[in-house]
Amino acid sequence: MKQVRIAASSFLNSRPLLHGLGRGPAKERIVIEHAPPSECARRLAEGEADVGLLPLAAIAQYGLYALPVGCVSSGGPVESVILVGETPIDAWKTVILDRSSRTSVVLTRILLDARGKKDLRFEVRDPEEAARLVGPDRGALLIGDAALAWADRFPVRYDLAEMWASWTGLPMVFALWAVREPEVDPLVLADLQEALECGKGALEQIALAHAVEVGAPDPAPFVRYLTQSLSFDLGHRERQGISVYLAKAHALGLLPPEITFAAPAPQRALRRTSIDAILARGAEGKRISADEATLLMEKAPLADLGAAADERRRALHPDGKVTYIVERNINYTNVCTTACRFCAFFRAPGRPGGYTLSWEEIEKKLEVLAAAGGVQVLLQGGINPDLRIGYYEELIRFIKDRGFRLNGFSPEEVVCLAELEGMSIEQVLRRLVDAGLDSLPGGGAEILVDRVRSRIARKKAKSAVWLEVMRTAHRLGLRSSATMMYGVGETLYERALHLTKLRDLQDETGGFTAYICWPYQDGGLKLRGDSQGAGEYLRMLAVSRLFLDNVENLQASWPTMGPAVGQAGLHFGANDFGQVMFEENVVSAAGSIFSMDAASIERHIRDAGFVPVRRDGLYRLLEAA
Ligand code: SF4
Secondary structure, three states, X not given: OOOEEEEXXXXXXXXXXXXXXXXXXXXXXXXXXXXXXXXXXHXXXXXXXXXXXXXXXXXXXXXXXXXXXXXXXXXXXXXXXXXXXXXXXXXXXXXXXXXXOHHHHHHHHXXXXXXXXXXXXXXXXXXXXXXXXXXXXXXXXXXXXXXXXXXXXXXXXXXXXXXXXXXXXXXXXXXXXXXXXXXXXXXXXXXXXXXXXXXXXXXXXXXXXXXXXXXXOOOHHHHHHHHHHOEOOOOHHHHHHHHHHHHHHHHOOOOOOOOEEOEEOOOHHHOOOOHHHHHHHHHOOOOOOHHHHXXXXXXXXXXXXXXXXXXXXXXHOOOOEEEEEOEEEEOOEOEOOOOOOOXXXXXXXXXXXXXXXXXXXXXXXXXXXXXXXXXXXXXXXXXXXXXXXXXXXXXXXXXXXXXXXXXXXXXXXXXXXXXXXXXXXXXXXXXXXXHOOOEEOOOOOOOOOHHHHHHHOOOOOOHHHHHHHHHHHHHOOOEEEEEEEEOOOOOHHHHHHHHHHHHHHHHHHXXXXXXXXXXXXXXXXXXOOOOOOHHHHHHHHHHHHHHOOOOXXXXXXXXXXXXXXXXXXXXXXXXXXXXXXXXXXXXXXXXXXXXXXXXXXXXXXXXXXXXXXXXXXXXXXXXXX
């Protein structure tokens, strides 16, 4: 039997996660090698270990995959991550950092920055030297057992987890299990889970053993440390703590903005929850997990999936109405610097075929829209470095002056405009809102997992950035749609992760009006997708309906899948038939795209057994057709 090599520190705070691994059947399968946390990260990243108990920062830094089983966290004073000094922080000019945990080093930088200490010098030393160098204008970061042992030597102490918790209201997660690959052997997960339960049941015993080991006469501080200061379960709040920490570290340029969790590898025999039970829960609008959604995508019979999604749709939209909108897509420019590998629409700046529509051309398109009874314009374009914010403001006013609602600019466009103008995302959005922008389309989400996004286009905004644009837009009162383009080399679990991120943001803001998914259109471009047929689409649509329990409207993507599959989609969770298609240039440049006018849309809706109704951009009914 191949043994699993586990790298973990021997710090007291790690022991509850390791305790059970030395017992029972896991003992035969697992070899534990102790090393300082940063060395554990290197070993895992370079293939010298199979699983590591690693600092959160190291997982982000190395792009490793976290395991959804246990962590070392604290929701208040932790005692083992402290800044020490002879004087208060305000007198410090230098902070000596203990190199043994990057997570705590980054946390120190975040907290000091938040306190306005922006001009501090940082030096990295070994723990003993760090403690020795403390002086009137020099503080030091102490971590782990060194902090527990030496804290009393210093008159001034700051507990970083306590500072973090009182500032953010969230626990600070210091360490998690991690692996190198996006999938993990379920047996390993089961061993770690069992070890966690075993360790949580033996906290006092572990603390007493540690006291004996280090010759401490009083074990009480160690017992308090494990039973009161630390927590070992990885729940929703810990995951939130991780996200906020990474976002703040990223804003200081210290870490990538997020980590990804690994999924259990295909031997799904270990699963205990039955597909029927998950489907029943989803149909009732009860929350299902990313892992359960993955199982549905992979194994649920298509008919059962459709029935559950249809039940959920009927509960939300019992009147049998299916909506659509008369909207015109205007791709105002095809000049783009992002160069997505799936996109045949764009032209790099200066290359032949690049265009930016003239005002006359836009006017003509609007006249056609007005004649067709259109109510909304969808503006999307390439990332054109020649177009500055003044152009966008003029474009918005031009369209708004002609009486249309304006749904415009995907997060990618907003981010690039912010970079071009040296403005924040919020400043750009405020300018666009002041000019008249009504809502944001959800384009460019593709799959909100950075491993996949960097495969699509190296320059594409990271997932956290896409989500941050939406978060900011929602906060400013703009509504938006949410999208998924699948089939670009992601795992099924990564699709579920994408949905999880959308659902989490919807929980937070409630700003998504609708969701639409479609497969990558393989038009012979550089990005090879999996073959994406109608069955796969209906499966994805139905799972989305069950998983996105907080998104009311789901669109059927007939422009990419064809009218017949669009009609079927109305029985697999969709309640909206999208928009009248005047023109589409981005998806159609890469493959086939279907087109329908209002009469044809209504006929297809009726033929599918529903009542067609026009809507506006906020999904308000305009008239019974
Ligand atoms: S999909 Fe959009 S961002 Fe990507 S290359 Fe095409 S126009 Fe540019």
